[in-house]
Amino acid sequence: xPIHQKAKEAGVFSSSEVALLGRVFERxxxxxxxxxxxxxxxxxxxxxxxxxxxDEEEPFSASKLPLGR
Numbered sequence: 739x740p741i742h743q744k745a746k747e748a749g750v751f752s753s754s755e756v757a758l759l760g761r762v763f764e765r766x767x768x769x770x771x772x773x774x775x776x777x778x779x780x781x782x783x784x785x786x787x788x789x790x791x792x793d794e795e796e797p798f799s800a801s802k803l804p805l806g807r
Contacts, residue, residue, distance in 0.1 A: 744780040749788075758794055759783055 742756065751759070762783050767776055786796075 744777070744784050755787070758792075759787060761794065 742760065763780055766779050766783070771779075
């Protein structure tokens with residue numbers, strides 16, 4: 739699952755943090771998405787979490803928003 743690999747690459751997370759990130763990932767992905775899209779979603783969830791968005795609903799909501807440029 740991309741979220742577990744991305745979490746491992748990003749640094750040390752507790753098992754409860756990985757579980758939270760996994761739940762958010764499952765809510766944001768749909769069957770048939772490309773591996774690249776799923777990886778992008780995983781990266782975004784972790785980035786939001788590392789930026790301080792730690793409540794389960796917050797990373798879910800923030801990760802659905804388009805990236806600002």
